[in-house]
Amino acid sequence: MLYLTTIKHSYIKAVQTAFGIELNENDVLINETRKEFDGDYTFVIFPLVKTLGKSPEDIGKTLGEWLVTNDENIIGHNTIKGFLNLTLSFQFWTETIKSISKVSNYGISAPNGKKVMVEFASPNTNKPLHLGHIRNILLGWSCSKILQANGYEVIKTQVINDRGIAICKSMLAWQKFGNDATPTSTQIKGDHFVGEYYVRFEQELMKEYNEFQSSAEGIAIYDGLKKEGQDQTTFFKEYKNKYFNDHSALGAEAKQMLLKWEAKDADTVALWQKMNQWVYDGFDVTYDKLGVTFDSLYYESDTYLLGKKAVDIGIKKGVFYQEPDGSVWVNLEDVGMDRKIVMRSDGTSVYITQDIGTAQQRYADYGIDKMVYTVADEQDYHFKVLFEILKRLDEPFADGLYHLSYGMIDLPTGKMKSREGTVVDADDLIAEVIAEATEMSAERGEIVTLTEAEQINTLRKIGLGALKYFIIKVQPKKRMIFDPKESVDMQGQTGPYIQNAYVRIQSIIRKAGSEASSDAYLYVDINEQEKTLIKHIMNFPDIVKEAGEQYDPSSIANYSYALAKDFHRFYHDVRILNAETSEAKSFRIQLSIIVGDVLSKAFDMLGIEMPERM
RNA sequence: GGCGCCGUAGCUCAACUGGAUAGAGUACCUGACUACGAAUCAGGCGGUUGAAGGUUCGAAUCCUUCCGGUGUCACCA
Known part of the structure; x- marks a missing residue:
């Protein structure tokens, strides 16, 4: 300020x-x-x-x-x-607007020479993106933009979980039941296509498991292992994992496939590459619709063996210790955490080991000062442990680590459960909000003057504006309730409301034409509506700074709304183009231009595009 | 059970990090388009900030204890 x-x-x-x-x-x-x-x-x-x-x-x-x-x-x-x-005094206000109008990049900091890597999205390749990914992506993308506005050089990245038992399940099901179908032959988007085989695998597994439960072997296991008073359904629900590992034929095949993949078996790898490519083609479409891009990609298949070296170094440094069975551990009890394994007794690494290795790799690749992980709050403890370990290993980037933790999304009906089919699919949701925008727009008939292509683009901006704003206005750490009906609202505190303020400003600018505004700062009768706008405009740089320090896009979202609201009121109460004096007119046009500029910068930081008309 | 996070209007969210009488949207009523775009504006209704103590000029915010919700405590990722 x-x-x-x-x-x-x-x-x-x-x-x-x-x-x-x-x-x-x-x-x-x-x-x-x-x-x-x-x-x-x-x-x-x-x-x-x-x-x-x-x-x-x-x-x-x-x-x-x-x-x-x-x-x-x-x-x-x-x-x-x-x-x-x-x-x-009135000069204070006019002078303030004058100096802001002269600043070329109001609210945006000059480069500070520091690099930050922001990780977000990070999907698994066995199923399509859903609502949870959307919150993740919006937060990560927005934080990237906000950090950029705060002077950082930002490298946007994701870890693609492209290996493991999950993708093997899809592969196996496709092999068995796919009859060589492809996304092209079935006209199904690649990620959905592969996801269907993942579901198919689970269905076949359940069929097999149900038979097992009524078999002599199954009954014997139930009788032998059940807890006091535990009924059969509950028992077998808990036993499922063990069944998959120890009894299931399909489970054995899937695990066999994973071993073949790890042994780099040519056919398996080829199948894996083919199916993952289908998924990536599908993801690209979704990312494109959301308007996000990445600067760098880390595939888990490349990084899952990283970190082993770090284990050796950790042992030498005395950060880790080895048990007689060969497993390696770190003891964090002195800082209120637990003992944590970093390498299994068979010499294979666990999840956190990969993360250690990947972090080191990223530092080696980019020399970053800070690293932001956009991951749901169910992994809070994991990241606490990871950051503590990296600190003890004396990594140069250890002080710049941040877990952008966010709460999971609930539906009005309760939690999203893939098993109960209540997961909201990302593509469906996007299509829905665009359809809603189309309907709302038809009632108004404003955009018919645009070309077909412009109309489509505008409706996409409005629909996604509604969806994105609805999600990003909530503080990251708070669990949020996602009501599909409310997410497509376009009135009140919504994305389209703010877009509408911007569109009104553009309309004014178009009509104001080339009239010079040299007398704008001779204006003396500053009114309340104008003062309120100026006060809020003055806050913008601080809001951007705070959002960067707190990794909190919601503060920008709420700020944008407050500013748009003030503008709408100003627009309603005060005449701009036919103002009472020419100084007033010039000043108000100048003020409107700045408001429009701030709104569009703020929305850009949220990853929301502004339409010119709507 | 241990540890973490969250409880604010019927519902969805704010509250400038300890400041004045806790604000918006939505829903429900009521008004405003022959003035720059009504996806707008104005008014009404709606609160013991989960509960009880404490800290001080001052608490939704900080401390303690409960209550409710949620997450996590794997040689899973």
Whole structure:
């Protein structure tokens, strides 16, 4: 808040001159004056009351008088309880707008020379993306944009979980039941196509498992292992994993396939590559619709063996220790965590070992200063452990690690459960919001003047604007309830509401034509609506900074709404193009241009596009 | 059970990180298009901030204890 710091400094000076107390900038609290009181900005002077032993009214009066005399921007003051309210001159407002209009990249920081890698999306290749991925992607993408706006060089990446037992299940089912069908031959999007075989595998497995449960062997196991009073259904639900590993024929085949893959068997690898490629082609379509791209990709098939070297080094450094059976552990009990295995007794690595190795690899690849992992909060503990280990290994990037943790999404009906078929598919959802936007737009008939291609693009922007805003306005760490009906709302606190403010501004700009606005800053009759807008515009750089420090796009989302709301009110109450004087007109056009600019920058940071008309 | 996160209007979310009488949207009523685009604006209704204590000029925010929800505690990822 460049423009407010001058006021702050005046206040510090006032306190120093009047009372001989040295304050530094962080001790001073300045707020916008609440509507019900007289003034523009307010200092809280309670802290001084205590140290000075004077009444708040006396202190406020002394400071207020000093400020009015010594700062030309301040033209009035009053003190209520411990609050010193100040009124600013009209020049302050016009000068503020003047200087903001001259800044080329208002709210955006210059490059700071630091690199940050942001990881998000990170799907498995055995099924399509769903609503949970969308929250993840929006958060990761938005944080990337926000960090960029804060001066960082950002490298967007994802880990693609392209190996393991899950994809083998899809592969096996396709081999057995696919009859050489392909996404092309069936006209099914590749990720959905492969996902269907994953589901098919689970169905076949359940068929097999059900037979097993009524077989003599199954009954014997139930009788032998059941807990006191446990019924058969509950028992077999819990036993499923063990069944898959120890009894299932299909399970054995899938595991066999995984072993063949690990042994680099040519046919298996070829099948794996073919099916994964189908999935990637499908993902690309979804990413494209969401408007996201990546600068770098890490495939788990390349990284799953990384980290073994780190284990050796860790042992030498005394960070890890080896058990007699050969397994390797780290003990984090002194910092309130547990013992954690980092290498199995058979010498294979576990998940966290891969993560250690991958982090080191990324540092080697890019020399990054910071790394942000966008991963749901169910892995909070995992990342606590990972970061602690990297710290103990003295990794140079260890202080720059951040887990962008976010709450899972619930539906109004409860949790999303793939087994119960309540998972909201990403592609379906996107299609739905665009369809809704199309319907809403048809009622209005505004965009018919556009070409067919422009219409499609506009409807996509509006539909996705609604969806994205709905998700990103909630603070990341909070669990959110996703009501499909509300997500396509386009009125009230929604993406389209804010887009509409921008569109109105563009309409004004189109109509204002090339009329120069040199007299804009001669305007003297600043009104409340204009002041409110200017105050909010002044906050923008701070909001961007805070969003970057907190890794919190929701603050930008809420800010955008507040600004759009102020603009809508301004637009409604105040005449712009046919204003009462030419200075007023010029000033209001200039003000509108800045609001539009800030809104579009803010939305860009949220990953939401602005339509020119709607 | 241990540890973590979350409880704010009927519902979905805010609250400038400890500041004035806790704000928006939605839903439900009521008004405003012969003024720059009504995806808009204005008004009404709606609260013991899960509960009880504590800290201080001042608490939704910090501390303690409960209650509810959720996650995690694998030689799974």
